Amino acid sequence: MRYILKRLGFYLLAGWVALTLNFFLPRLMPGDPATALFARFRGMLGPEALDALRETFGLTDAPLIMQYFTYLGHVLQGDLGISVAYFPSPVLDVIQGGLVWTVLLAGSALIISFVIGSLLGVAAAWWRFGRIDSLAPPLSALLGAFPYFWLAMVALYIFGFKFGWFPLGHAYSDAVTPGFNAAFIADVARHAVLPVGTVVIATIGGWLLTMRNTMVMVLGMDYVNLARAKGLSPSRVALRYAARNALIPSVTGFGMALGFVLGGSLLTEIVFSYPGQGYLLVQAVRSQDYALMQGIFLIITLAVLGANFIVDLVSLWLDPRIRETTS
């Protein structure tokens, strides 16, 4: 279908922009890019290894365009360089280690937050001027104004430090052995409550308001009025005629906010020493590990692009009108 191809093409373009950005950044900064990138490797790597590293980033003596293709070649093979902070592990390995935790944290927080927030939004709009509707906008604005990581600090302080209900950090404790056993899963869940809860609280207001505002607009449409006039039951009008239509812009908004929520989630990981991409990122910044930083940027960008593509597919399924449009 033309729509799917068009969207795919767009995401490929965006991915290419990210790659190219990664290529040019070290070259745009004042000074020799090689110095910046490899300063920390002095003494740790032999000359052949250093040369290999230079090639990974395309820092050869060839003309710029050749350097670019060298660099692209390496990336497409999965060679993102060697990490300084986690020397001598290759960047991709380091990233892969933390990927699952970020996906777990951000993924579950996003889903829980979106579903609950949207349901509350439908309720707020349906019982307009009721309790939910009056409290929701200012409360959402207030909760959403706190930096996610600050909420994380508060949550950690109150529930971890003061009350001791939840562990103070990390994804699981040393006492359990990783694997598909009940003890491990329970332990992971316990460690995930505060981080996931923080992101949920910080973001739920946004989905609530978006859904509520969209619902209010949809409730004013003629087809909802007709549905009421047809004598359909209130629940049917609310769900099948109103919410179903309001879901479409909400899902679009979800796609647009994905990248933003992910950013906040990364910062939250730091507070909880949760071993995901955010945690890795801060280590990279501290060690001036540019290879790792750029690698994380690339992987996160690709993940967000992929997620957006999935959201587009969902939109296609939800809205039959898109299936007809050609441009």
Next chain:
Amino acid sequence: MSKSLLDIRDLCVDYITDTGPVRAIDHLDLIVERGEIIGVAGESGSGKTTLAKALMRILPAPAVISGGEIIFDGQDVCRMDDEELRRIRWREISMVFQSAMDALNPVISVGEQIADTLLAHSGGPAETPDELLTHSGGPAENPMMSVGDQFVDTMIAHDIGSNEWARCRAEELMTLVGIPTDRLDSYAHQLSGGMRQRVGIALALAMQPKVVILDEPTTALDVIVERQILERIRELQRSLGFAVIFITHDLARMLQVSDRVAIFYAARLAEVGPAAEMRTNPRHPYTAGLLRAFPSVKPGSVEPVSIKGQPASLRTPPTGCRFHPRCPRAIDICAKEQPGPTVIGPGHIAFCHLAEK
């Protein structure tokens, strides 16, 4: 003598704005008899669409009904609660909305929307064929022949209230309005304007109500399609016997189709009477003006003359007779006193000081 189907008494409808209420319908008295086609004409802002939605109380905010009664088949709609309203909506009164594109849910197929309606009112297997038959509107003098027979057949073949029954009934309705049944699974945006309007009519007839309100049903359509639709409505009305309230600004079209015609101006009734009489003997200058304003296809007819001035503002309406600033025959009293009803003939009433003479 059976009571009138719809008896509107002293109805007032206001729109609340931040500068105070604006009256959209001012002390209206109107009667609709069973099985008749009554046209309601007027310029935009005259109150006619407000009336359509007020009858079922589906006027959205910021409207309120601020007085009067709407007696439908002996019961006052204004006193009904939400449950009672839900029971008369669509079973007794239904409506074809003005723009069918906006009135159809864009993400559900057309067939499902018809099925929704049927299933919402089917009441489940408890309803016997007799009960269902008596629900269908239509005066005793016009027994429902073909459609009624089909209806009984369907009920015997399927469980009432099941999805199969609803689908079957939906197909019947589509055939009734002249749409191929394979279009049941289409979405609104896949159908042409004419087809969408027909779907609207099929929906309106689904429960065989006693009265169908048509709110500008053909404004968005071209002339040929318009004619087909209106003819179809006439046929259906003849065979099923429901009353029709036909709202439009196109007076000429309305006069062809209706038995009686009511003319609205600035939230008030100007004149009401049998269509034939209104065409030949209009007693309100506004009616006469409307008739003159439409071109006729007949040879040798007069050039159309539009009514001078703008429609009256409802926020600050003119004193006395609201038409007086634009009336070519206004006299002194017109600016001072609101004219009362003057009986011109049987069923023909005009609200004009000149008619009193």
Next chain:
Amino acid sequence: MTAKRPGTISGLSAWIDAVRHDKRAAVGAGIIVFFILLALFGPLLVGDPNDLVGVPLQPPSAQHLLGTTGQGQDVFAQLVVGTRTSLLIGFSVGLTVVLVGALIGVTAGYAGGRVDGLLSLLFNVFLVIPGLPLAIVIAAYLPSGPLTLGFVLVIAGWAWNARVLRAQTLALRNRDFVAASVVAGESGWRIVTAEILPNMTSLLVSQVIGGTVYAIGAQVGLEFLGLGDVSAVTWGTNLYWAQNDSALLTGAWWTFAPTGLCVALVGFGLTMLNSGFDEITNPRLRLERAWRAYLTARNQRPGRSTPVVAMGDDNV
């Protein structure tokens, strides 16, 4: 400057109106005014926040209103002094993203065709690339400081404004009064500056407010990571040091709680200003409020059907 077109509500007077009439906008304005005053005059009332004034990690007391940090500095002084820089950077970035967004968005919306296609593609790509990682990667290569911070925040944030302003430009472009100017032969530049932009002033103000909210939050985030100038005193660096000095694990809540609260209050205040303005200018919302008030005055609640109100006074 051309006369205001009928039907548009724009300009400063509408904002003042909103603050006067809408509770939320008034609360928001109050909060913002408080913080602006704090930023302007606060530093004069407290000592140098970098001074080591006491034993580290002391809880709030009469001597140190908000206690001391992990290094022995006065938390209250740090909070007050940090206000100025944080608000300044926040507002500057907020203004800049709208300027950049307007430049690109309005051009795209007005020019149409291939220019629009190209510019739209540009901001759509920037919209979909996640902002925080992008900002981090760029900031890591640049010297730390407010300019770098501002620069990366603008790069990460301009695309949203471009998108909104393009949409509004398209809507205005199709209105009659613009068409009239085009037919009259006015130059595109003149049409944009004299007809389109003046009708977007309220949207632009609302965007600047929203941009400031984004900038303050994102700035604090980047500084928390250590990408700001960690020797400077700002809200974000305060939080960076609190985390670095293991405030949580020692239970020193005063080192981070008040700062975050201030960030949230400012963000909340600005958001309230925006939504209060929305209530006042959106005609549908205004009508709904009037209708609700009318019903409440007659002891009725809005229901599912058109309400029936007993006739009080006749207005025949």
